[in-house]
Amino acid sequence: MIGLSRRTALKTSGALLFASGVYPTVATADNDSIANWHSFGGDLGNTAHNPNARVPKENVSSHWRVDGLPGFPSGPAVVDNVVYFTSAQGEVFAISLATGDRRWRTSLDEPIGDIADDIPTPCVAGGSVYVGSKNGKLYSLDAVTGNENWSISTSSGVTSPVAASDGQVYFIDDGVNAVEADSGEEKWRFDEEFFFESGLGVTDGTVYVGSSEGTMYALSGSDGSVVWTTDLGSAVMAPPAVTDEAVYVGTENGDFFSLSRSDGAPNWTTELDQDIITSPAVSSSRVFIGGEGQSDFYAFDKSSGSVEWTANISEDEESVRASPAVADGVVFITQGDLRAIDAETGQDLWRYPRGDFISSSPAVVDGAVVVGNWDHSVYALSNGELAPSASTETANETETETEASEQTETSEQTETSEETTTSTNQSNGDAEQTSGQEPQSTSEDTVNRGFLTNGEEGQLGALSDPYVLTVTGFALSVAGVLHSMLGGQ
Numbered sequence: 001m002i003g004l005s006r007r008t009a010l011k012t013s014g015a016l017l018f019a020s021g022v023y024p025t026v027a028t029a030d031n032d033s034i035a036n037w038h039s040f041g042g043d044l045g046n047t048a049h050n051p052n053a054r055v056p057k058e059n060v061s062s063h064w065r066v067d068g069l070p071g072f073p074s075g076p077a078v079v080d081n082v083v084y085f086t087s088a089q090g091e092v093f094a095i096s097l098a099t100g101d102r103r104w105r106t107s108l109d110e111p112i113g114d115i116a117d118d119i120p121t122p123c124v125a126g127g128s129v130y131v132g133s134k135n136g137k138l139y140s141l142d143a144v145t146g147n148e149n150w151s152i153s154t155s156s157g158v159t160s161p162v163a164a165s166d167g168q169v170y171f172i173d174d175g176v177n178a179v180e181a182d183s184g185e186e187k188w189r190f191d192e193e194f195f196f197e198s199g200l201g202v203t204d205g206t207v208y209v210g211s212s213e214g215t216m217y218a219l220s221g222s223d224g225s226v227v228w229t230t231d232l233g234s235a236v237m238a239p240p241a242v243t244d245e246a247v248y249v250g251t252e253n254g255d256f257f258s259l260s261r262s263d264g265a266p267n268w269t270t271e272l273d274q275d276i277i278t279s280p281a282v283s284s285s286r287v288f289i290g291g292e293g294q295s296d297f298y299a300f301d302k303s304s305g306s307v308e309w310t311a312n313i314s315e316d317e318e319s320v321r322a323s324p325a326v327a328d329g330v331v332f333i334t335q336g337d338l339r340a341i342d343a344e345t346g347q348d349l350w351r352y353p354r355g356d357f358i359s360s361s362p363a364v365v366d367g368a369v370v371v372g373n374w375d376h377s378v379y380a381l382s383n384g385e386l387a388p389s390a391s392t393e394t395a396n397e398t399e400t401e402t403e404a405s406e407q408t409e410t411s412e413q414t415e416t417s418e419e420t421t422t423s424t425n426q427s428n429g430d431a432e433q434t435s436g437q438e439p440q441s442t443s444e445d446t447v448n449r450g451f452l453t454n455g456e457e458g459q460l461g462a463l464s465d466p467y468v469l470t471v472t473g474f475a476l477s478v479a480g481v482l483h484s485m486l487g488g489q
Contacts, residue, residue, distance in 0.1 A: 035366035037078040039123035040161035041279060041323065042363070044202045045242035048281035050327040053366045056383040057330060057340070060350050063368060063387050064100030065379035069093075073372030074112070075121035075322070075360035077129075079143070081388065083363075083370055084122050084129055085378055086112050092122065092131055092141060097368065097380065098388040104146035110135045113159055120199075121361070125164035126181060130171075132158025138171055140184065152184040160199035161239060168221065172196045176209055176219060188224035190217075199239030199279075201247070203261070208247050210236025216249060216257075218264060230264035232257060238279045238323065241287075246302075248287055250276025256289060258305060268305030272298065278361075279323040281331065283343060288331050290320030297324075297333060299346060309346030322361040325369075334358040338371055338381070352381055 035053040042048055071088030078084070081097045090110050094103040110133050113119035123130040128149060129141040134157040140149040154173040162171045168178045168187060175191035194213035201208045205221040212235045218227040234251035241248045246267055247259040254274050258267040274291035281288045286308060290297035297320055299308040313320065313335050324333045330349060331341045337353035360372035367386035372378045382388065 035327075035364075036080065037076070037363040037365050037370075038125055039077050039163065040075060040121040040199065040361065041201075041239065041241065042325070044163060044165055046161075046199075046201045046239045046279050047241050047243060048279065048323060048325040048361070049283050050325070050364045051284075053327040053364050054386055055328040055330050055332075055340075055364060055369060056367070056381065056386055057328075057349055059383040059385075060340075060352060060381050061383065063380040063382040065377055066093075066095060066100055066102075067375075067377045069376040069378065071111075072113070072119055072359060072374060072376065073378050074119040075372060076363040076370045076378060077122050077124045078363050078365045078370060079124045082143075083378070083380075084124050084143070085372060086119060086122055086131055087376075088113050088119050090133065092129065092139075092146065093378075094129075094143070094146060095378075097365065097370070100380070106141055106146035106148070108133060108137075108139060110137065120159060120161045121363075123162040123164050123169075126167075128164075128181065130162045130164055130169055132160075132162055132171055134159055136173065138162070138169070138179070138184065140169075140181070149182075150184040152179065160197065163200060163202045165202050166205065166221070170200055170202055170207055170221070172198075172200060172209065176200065176207065176217075176224065178207075178221065178224065190219055190224040190226075198236040201240045201242040203242045203244075206261075208240050208242050210240060210249055210251075212236070214251065216240070216247070216259065216264060218247075218261075228264040230257075230259055230266070237275070237277045241280045241282045243282055243302075248280045248282060248289075250278075250280070250289060250291070252276070254291065256280075256300075258287070258302075267303075270300070270305055270307075272296075278320055281324040281326040283326045286343065288324050288326060288333075288343070290324065290333060290335075292320075297341075299331070299343070311341055311346045311348075322359065325362045325364045327364040332362045332364060332369060334360070334362065334371065338362065338369070 035050055040046060042050055069087045070091050074086040076083050076085045078097055082103060083095050083097050086092050088111060090108040090112050092106045112133050120132060124143055127143050129143050131139045136154045136157055137151055138154055138158055139151045142149055156174040158171050158173055160172050162169060164181055167181050169181050170178050174195055175189050176196055177189050178187040179185060194211050196209055196211050198210045206227060207219040207221050210216045214232050214234050216230045216232055220227055232251050234253035236249060237252050245261060247261055250256045252275050254272045254276060255269060256272055256276060257269045260267055272291055276291040285302055287300045287302050297311040297313055301308055320333050320335055322334045324331055326343055329343050331343045333339050336357045337351050338358050339351045340349040342349055357374040358371050359374040363370045367388050368380045368382040370380045
């Protein structure tokens with residue numbers, strides 16, 4: 001493993017395991033007046049900041065949990081009290097934010113990604129759900145029913161988040177593309193000799209995207225022409241966060257930039273001494289970022305770049321696993337468990353460990369934080385005061401749920417054998433779900449303010465580390481194949 005990064009090892013071994021059959025976003029059409037989270041990063045600029053959300057700051061527990069998903073889940077999108085997410089093996093789900101009950105489930109019949117790090121959050125905009133696949137397709141599904149609106153072939157896999165704005169859908173395959181949102185018809189394509197792997201941000205008709213060659217681009221959303229470029233010196237591995245004034249982006253060699261939105265000139269830059277493979281979260285005054293291979297999480301002043309505080313990451317974890325989110329004065333990061341930090345002081349408020357690794361970026365909406373877990377589950381955290389309630393769902397939403405259920409009933413009859421995977425026996429005593437039942441609301445022990453772990457600091461150690469599990473599983477699989485080839489029994 002010398003010279004092989006954690007992310008590269010996961011991606012490579014995960015892909016080989018998947019092939020062998022051994023399985024170990026601002027993206028909104030309009031400004032929201034309610035606390036929605038439309039795609040990766042919550043909004044078109046990927047700021048991961050929800051100014052309209054209240055979040056649980058104490059007495060936190062699981063509001064509901066959906067287990068037994070067919071593969072690693074993506075990060076969630078949440079729109080109008082419905083949670084949307086995908087799984088690695090090509091399933092797209094819509095479930096109730098209030099109860100965890102399923103609205104619909106659609107199979108794309110092809111994988112979306114290999115490992116949890118590479119399963120993009122779906123984009124929900126204009127009544128449609130947009131999802132890319134690793135085999136080279138882009139899908140538009142009806143947000144109410146899950147039925148396919150259209151699908152198109154792409155020049156390579158679409159494994160970074162998609163964005164939708166002003167009647168267009170923007171995505172990356174081996175170039176940057178814009179297609180018509182209602183038909184999938186190509187509008188324009190921007191191509192270079194190198195790859196774009198980072199994902200993109202869209203603000204005020206401009207598309208911002210970094211390349212594997214280390215260049216940051218601003219492209220016209222109308223025709224794909226270059227507005228400006230800036231050399232960052234190293235590959236961009238995650239989508240930028242774009243505000244009204246600046247573009248915030250990190251590189252693989254640890255440089256973190258604030259760039260002028262108008263011309264790409266650096267406002268400030270700093271070196272973190274760690275690979276930056278996640279996107280920052282940007283509040284009204286601060287920028288929050290962590291990386292891989294170093295034990296600090298940073299809060300910077302948005303204007304000057306000065307360090308406001310640092311939070312230590314466990315020596316066992318070493319990395320922030322996914323992009324952070326911020327709302328209501330709280331920053332949420334995943335480092336195996338979900339950690340809530342006071343955005344002003346950097347002090348811990350609570351952690352929520354499950355004994356498995358939280359693999360997705362959190363979606364933060366009013367009253368709840370929704371995350372995906374490496375153990376093939378998705379769950380919502382809240383408390384009694386803020387927890388979303390079924391009574392808050394309108395009669396129209398109830399009718400919509402019924403309509404979606406009726407329209408997808410026929411296709412689900414062919415999935416009966418798979419539907420049992422939506423329930424598993426839980427070692428902590430949660431209720432078992434059987435085939436045909438909708439996911440049930442479950443609860444777990446409350447996490448009080450200041451409570452850092454459910455046990456010892458190292459309880460989420462090597463045996464539950466996805467890196468160790470994936471690479472070890474791959475090694476065992478290869479050993480088994482070699483054993484058979486050499487005539488072993």
